[in-house]
Amino acid sequence: MHAERKQLVTPGDVLGEGPYFAGENTYRDGTKIYAARIGLADIIGNKLIVVPIKGVYIPRIDDIVIGRITDIGMSGWQVDICAPYPAMLPASETPMQRGRDIGRRDIAYIYGVGDLTLAQVIAFDRTRDPLLTTKGRGLGKVTSGRVARISPAKIPRVIGKQGSMITMLKKETNTDIVPGQNGLILATGKNPEQERIAVEALYMIEREAHSSGLTDRVRAFIVDEMGKGKEIGQSQNSSIA
Amino acid sequence: MKWERERKLDNHKTVRLLDDNGLRVDGRRFDELRPLKIEVGTLDKADGSAYVEHGRNKILAAVYGPREAHPKHIALADRAVIKCRYHMAPFSTDERKSPAPSRRELELSKVIREALEPAIMSEYFPRSTIDIIIEVLQADAGTRCAGITAAALALADAGIPMRELVAGCAAGKIDGKVVLDLSDIEDKQGEADLPVALMPKSGMVSLLQMDGSLTEDEFKQALDMSIDACRRIYEMQREALRQKYHIVKDEADNEAATEVRV
Amino acid sequence: MSTTHQLPIVARLEQKTVVDLIVKGKRVDDRGPLDYRPTTIMLGVIEKANGSAQVYLGKTKVLVGVKIQPGTPFPDTPDEGILTVNSEFVPLASPTFEAGPPDENSIELARVVDRGIRESKAINLKKLCIEPGKKVFMVFVDVYVLDHDGNLIDAAAMAALGALVNAKMHAFKVEKGEPVYKEEIVPLPMQNYPVSITSVKVDSTTVLDPCLEEEQVMSCRLTVTTDKDGNICAMQKGGLGFLTPDEIKQIVSTSISKAKDLREKILSNVK
Numbered sequence: 092m093h094a095e096r097k098q099l100v101t102p103g104d105v106l107g108e109g110p111y112f113a114g115e116n117t118y119r120d121g122t123k124i125y126a127a128r129i130g131l132a133d134i135i136g137n138k139l140i141v142v143p144i145k146g147v148y149i150p151r152i153d154d155i156v157i158g159r160i161t162d163i164g165m166s167g168w169q170v171d172i173c174a175p176y177p178a179m180l181p182a183s184e185t186p187m188q189r190g191r192d193i194g195r196r197d198i199a200y201i202y203g204v205g206d207l208t209l210a211q212v213i214a215f216d217r218t219r220d221p222l223l224t225t226k227g228r229g230l231g232k233v234t235s236g237r238v239a240r241i242s243p244a245k246i247p248r249v250i251g252k253q254g255s256m257i258t259m260l261k262k263e264t265n266t267d268i269v270p271g272q273n274g275l276i277l278a279t280g281k282n283p284e285q286e287r288i289a290v291e292a293l294y295m296i297e298r299e300a301h302s303s304g305l306t307d308r309v310r311a312f313i314v315d316e317m318g319k320g321k322e323i324g325q326s327q328n329s330s331i332a
Numbered sequence: 333m334k335w336e337r338e339r340k341l342d343n344h345k346t347v348r349l350l351d352d353n354g355l356r357v358d359g360r361r362f363d364e365l366r367p368l369k370i371e372v373g374t375l376d377k378a379d380g381s382a383y384v385e386h387g388r389n390k391i392l393a394a395v396y397g398p399r400e401a402h403p404k405h406i407a408l409a410d411r412a413v414i415k416c417r418y419h420m421a422p423f424s425t426d427e428r429k430s431p432a433p434s435r436r437e438l439e440l441s442k443v444i445r446e447a448l449e450p451a452i453m454s455e456y457f458p459r460s461t462i463d464i465i466i467e468v469l470q471a472d473a474g475t476r477c478a479g480i481t482a483a484a485l486a487l488a489d490a491g492i493p494m495r496e497l498v499a500g501c502a503a504g505k506i507d508g509k510v511v512l513d514l515s516d517i518e519d520k521q522g523e524a525d526l527p528v529a530l531m532p533k534s535g536m537v538s539l540l541q542m543d544g545s546l547t548e549d550e551f552k553q554a555l556d557m558s559i560d561a562c563r564r565i566y567e568m569q570r571e572a573l574r575q576k577y578h579i580v581k582d583e584a585d586n587e588a589a590t591e592v593r594v
Numbered sequence: 595m596s597t598t599h600q601l602p603i604v605a606r607l608e609q610k611t612v613v614d615l616i617v618k619g620k621r622v623d624d625r626g627p628l629d630y631r632p633t634t635i636m637l638g639v640i641e642k643a644n645g646s647a648q649v650y651l652g653k654t655k656v657l658v659g660v661k662i663q664p665g666t667p668f669p670d671t672p673d674e675g676i677l678t679v680n681s682e683f684v685p686l687a688s689p690t691f692e693a694g695p696p697d698e699n700s701i702e703l704a705r706v707v708d709r710g711i712r713e714s715k716a717i718n719l720k721k722l723c724i725e726p727g728k729k730v731f732m733v734f735v736d737v738y739v740l741d742h743d744g745n746l747i748d749a750a751a752m753a754a755l756g757a758l759v760n761a762k763m764h765a766f767k768v769e770k771g772e773p774v775y776k777e778e779i780v781p782l783p784m785q786n787y788p789v790s791i792t793s794v795k796v797d798s799t800t801v802l803d804p805c806l807e808e809e810q811v812m813s814c815r816l817t818v819t820t821d822k823d824g825n826i827c828a829m830q831k832g833g834l835g836f837l838t839p840d841e842i843k844q845i846v847s848t849s850i851s852k853a854k855d856l857r858e859k860i861l862s863n864v865k
Contacts, residue, residue, distance in 0.1 A: 101573045102451075103496025103533035118453070118494060125533070127453055127493040129577060144577055146491025147379065147398055150456075173400040175412075175460035205606040217458050218409070237611055244491065283614065291588055301577075312682070331833045375741045376653040377688050392641065392740065394686030417685065417693050421642040422736040423659025431682050432695070465686040465693075469657065469738070470640045561689070 096133055100126040106139045114140035116145070144301075148174045148243040148273040150221040154212045155230075157275035160202045167200035168202050170210070172273050173240070176220045180295060184224035186231070209269065209277065229269075236266075236279035236309060237286040242298040243274035248300045249293060256296070257305055263313040265288040288316045340443035348466045349506040356518065358387075363499070365561055366474075370481075372489050378465075380490025382483040382572075387515055388472035395490040397462035412457040413495055416445035418479055420468040439475050443558045447480050447500070447529040447539035453493040461470075462492060473519035474502045480529045480539065485569055488505035489576070497569050498538060500529035501561040503554035505546060513563055528556045530562035596718070609811045617795045620844035622807055623652070630803040630849065630856070635752065635863050637760040638858035645761025645782065649753040651718055652805055653743035654803035655687075658735060658753035660761045662782065664773055665723060665732035666688060675722025675730045679708035681750065688742035702832070707751050710788035710819035716758065718783035725771045731763070733782070744806035745829075747817050751790035755860055758784060788827055789857045790819040795835055800845060802852065816842065820848035822857065826850070 092107040094100055104126045106117055113119040116128045118168050119138050126132065130141040141265055146232035150156070150172065158178060167181035202208065210231050214222035225231045243247070250257050260266050266280030266289045279288040288320060292309050349357060360366070366387030375381035377392035386389075401407035416439040422429050448464065464487065466479040477500030484498040504514040506522040519525055524544025532536055537559070546554065595658025612622055619627060631652030640646035645660035665676060681704035685691045696704070699793035710716035711717065722731035737750045737759065764775035794804040804812060819828035826846065831837065837845075 099577055101570050102494040102496065103531075104570075116496065120495075120534075125495070127495065128491055129488050143491055145380070145489065159603055165523060175400055175401060175457055200682075204727045205609070207607050228753055233607060236607070238605065239607055265829050284610075296441060342815070374742060378686055378742055381686070388641065394687065395688055396685075419693075419737050421657075421659060421682075421685065422680065422734065423640055423646065423661050428661035428663060428734045428736075431680060442813060463685065465684065466687060467684055467738070467740075469659075472640050472642075504701065510767070 092139065093135060094126075094132040097225040098131045099129070099133045100141060101129050102127055102131075105157055106132050109135075109303075110137060114138040115212075116141035126252065137216050143244050145242055145244055145266040148172070149273070150212045150215045151175060151269070152215060154211055154272040155269070156210055156223070156273040157233065157271035157277055158208050158210060158273075159271075160206045161206055162207065163202070163204065164286070170208060170223060172221065172223075173243075174221065174273060175245075178210075178221040178223050180208065180225065182221075184213070184226055186226050202232060207238065207277075209233055209271070211294070230282070233277060236277050237283075237290050239276045239278065239290045239293040241274050241276065241293060245269050245297045245300050246272060246274060248305075249276065249296055251306065256309070259306060259310055260289060260292055260313070263310060263317070264292065268293075285317070288313055290317070294303065335504075342367065342525065347382060347517060350509060354509075356511065358515060360513075362509055363557060365513050365564065368514065368565065368568055370485065370568055372435060372485050372572050372576040378486070378490075380486040380488070380492070382482045382485035382489060383483075384478050386478040386481070387473060387513070388470060389468070389475055389478045390470040391466065391475060391478045391487040393464070393466045393467055393479065395462065395464055395492065397485040397490070398492070399463070401459060401461045407459045408462070410455060410458050411469040412452075412453060412454040412459075413461045413540040414445055414449045414454060414464065414482075415461055415496065416441050416448065416464040416466070418444050418466045418468075420475070424468045428513055430571045440479075443539055443541065444476055444480055444524055448487065448498055449482055449493045450536075450538055451484070451494060451496055451498050451531055452487065456493050456535045462487075471516070473514050473516040473525075474500075474527070476539070477514060477527050479563070479570065481565055488573060496531050496533040497533050497566060499562040499565040499569060500527065500539060501547055502527040503561075505544065505550060506553070510546075510550050510557065512557045522574070524550075524554070526551070526558060527553065527557040528562065528564050529588035530559055530565040530566075532563050544546045604807075604810045607808070612807050612811045613797055615735050616799050616801055616808070619756065619799075621801060621805075623805060626733065627799065627801045628852065630852075633856075633859065635756050635860055637756050637863055641766055643757075644758070645757045647753045647756030649749045649756065649758055651745060651749040651752070651803070651844055653741060654745060654749045654751045655739075655741035656746065656749040657738040657740055657853075658750065658757040659738070660782070661711060661734040661736070662722075662731050662761065662763045663734070664729055666758070667723075667727065668732040668831045671719075673723045673730070674719040674728040675717070676732045677717060677719065677735070679704045679711065679737065679754070681707070681734045681739070682832065683739050683742075687739045691739075691742070695771065700739075702830070703747050703750055705791070706737070706747055706819070706828060706830045707737065707754050709755065709830075710751055710790055711758070713827035714786040714788040714819075714825075716755075716784055716786040716788055716821075718785050721739035721783040724768055724773050728771055729773070731773075733758075733761075737852075742806065744804050745792055745807045748790050748792045748803060751788070751819065752856065752860055754763060755787060758782060759787070761860065787851040787857055788819050788821050788822045789860070790817050790828070791852050791856070792817040793849065794821045794833075794842065795837060800841065800848075802848070813857070816845050818846055820850050820853045822851070824854070
């Protein structure tokens with residue numbers, strides 16, 4: 092292998108030669124395997140890959156995504172999941188129905204244009220647009236909380252090794268954080284201030300994703316902000332009373 | 333302002349392009365590149381962007397995409413549609429230029445797209461579009477080449493899969509001598525202009541135009557010279573990308589799983 | 595013909611977040627209601643232009659170039675130079691900008707910036723006369739929006755003022771009706787310095803210098819341009835919402851005082 096593991100590579104850089112397979116974001120030309128995107132070179136078994144640093148979200152089956160309803164159709168909704176393809180959420184894939192015929196009025200009642208949904212991708216291939224469902228646990232209309240939007244390539248960093256980063260975020264900000272694979276993240280807390288801190292922490296992770304000591308710095312930032320919030324919160328409460 | 337003065341005061345005087353020592357108007361030797369400055373990711377809203385200063389050229393390139401095809405009927409079933417726009421700001425030239433696209437800008441939009449498209453792995457994104465926008469903020473000859481250099485970086489910055497980067501540089505002939513990287517005055521008063529863009533890894537030329545007069549030998553000389561310059565510019569592109577995405581190795585291990593998204 | 599805009603759909607929840615914050619006196623980026631985002635102004639960035647300025651207003655980036663060239667005067671003002679302001683919302687600035695001739699937003703911006711410069715008589719156009727009725731200097735102010743994160747009008751007006759203040763030309767004498775240039779470089783004759791301040795109304799609260807998210811939830815906006823003496827020289831209300839007379843007077847008062855600060859900041863950049 093020519094490139095080192097975790098080495099930053101750019102399109103056209105040689106990753107390796109000979110007995111390797113060309114994995115994600117690489118291609119083979121003759122005996123050599125080349126990087127196709129900016130990212131970190133890596134090897135899984137004898138498959139050379141590039142882990143991308145940036146890039147648009149391309150849906151995959153089973154992905155959890157957060158989407159915006161952009162249109163109401165005859166039998167469902169068109170959903171923007173920040174991908175190059177608009178997604179479809181059929182009414183038949185929402186848990187509300189019990190063998191009833193869905194009229195258009197019902198459809199508009201369940202989701203209107205501008206609503207947010209937490210959904211799962213159940214179908215997608217090169218010939219058709221992604222299909223969504225909200226029939227899983229925890230899926231459905233999003234009615235409260237704040238949404239952060241970061242680059243989808245940074246979502247693994249938000250989760251962290253064995254969930255270390257996201258567990259810390261949830262604990263320190265006291266909010267429930269649900270990351271969508273499409274880069275949208277929902278933060279639902281007990282008050283708007285905690286949600287704001289969670290969202291700021293997420294943007295901080297995106298900005299500094301590859302710098303050292305990030306988990307500690309984000310924790311320090313949150314603890315600091317939560318401390319400030321307590322003072323303000325107290326004085327606000329007294330003035331409302 | 334300096335160049336305006338050169339133009340206005342020496343209105344009818346043709347400047348000598350090569351002096352007795354073989355040095356050019358700006359002091360360069362025949363095979364010297366103008367200074368280059370490259371910045372990646374300068375814009376906030378664009379998916380990818382790059383800013384290139386090549387000599388007095390100042391070029392900003394941005395990429396949006398892949399995104400939904402607009403209008404829907406232009407979408408292709410098996411790959412992304414590439415749209416490319418080369419445009420000059422009204423204040424980019426000596427005489428103010430009307431903002432409406434000229435025939436030259438339309439022609440350059442086409443040849444630039446044809447220089448970049450072979451490097452883009454557009455089959456990854458059927459039924460979508462990738463928009464490449466090149467704005468020339470200040471022009472001093474060689475804008476299409478510098479535009480390609482910037483656009484290739486913007487594409488890489490947007491995370492769009494590419495076989496390799498593309499770099500551009502022109503050569504030409506002034507006062508009977510083949511020289512590299514013409515400046516504006518050399519382009520206007522010289523005898524030939526040869527813009528070239530190269531895909532350095534494969535060594536393939538993806539843009540080639542010529543106007544003026546060159547013998548076959550002169551052409552070969554000019555082509556070799558610009559190809560060599562493109563390779564040098566490619567190294568600068570890679571360095572600019574590295575600087576933008578400087579990564580600490582151990583922190584990268586903190587990411588969840590190596591499950592990779594295309 | 596003007597058509598209701600096809601706006602990108604902003605999720606209701608996101609809109610609600612922005613509105614809730616503003617009503618509480620806070621903003622998405624933690625600013626106060628009267629605070630402008632961090633502003634940077636760089637002059638002389640395009641050497642080939644007679645004058646230029648690049649403004650970063652938060653993440654919004656606007657570049658203005660000024661070109662001064664001889665041309666024919668208008669028949670009704672034979673001894674005055676000509677001011678033209680043009681604006682390009684180039685597609686690289688936003689996923690919503692399309693290539694093509696300026697749309698109504700771009701034209702509105704150009705005309706509002708133009709009014710500020712023209713009505714305040716910022717440029718002494720009489721000094722740009724070469725030969726009355728035959729030849730005068732034309733001043734082209736070209737606004738180039740490079741990155742759209744809200745409040746393009748103020749960023750453009752700031753950059754236009756910076757570019758004009760930065761603009762230089764050759765001193766000239768007139769021979770046989772044509773300008774003959776001397777070595778000496780002189781500044782473009784400026785005598786006033788218009789500054790525009792834009793406020794938006796969200797629910798019933800007013801905030802200054804809206805970022806893009808705030809523009810997407812506003813009911814309407816009001817731009818007030820004032821000159822160096824605090825006189826109002828241009829105003830423009832935009833958007834489908836309404837303003838009460840009291841709200842307007844309050845906004846005007848705030849704008850006049852805010853403009854003083856901004857003007858100092860822009861002019862302190864002049865070499």
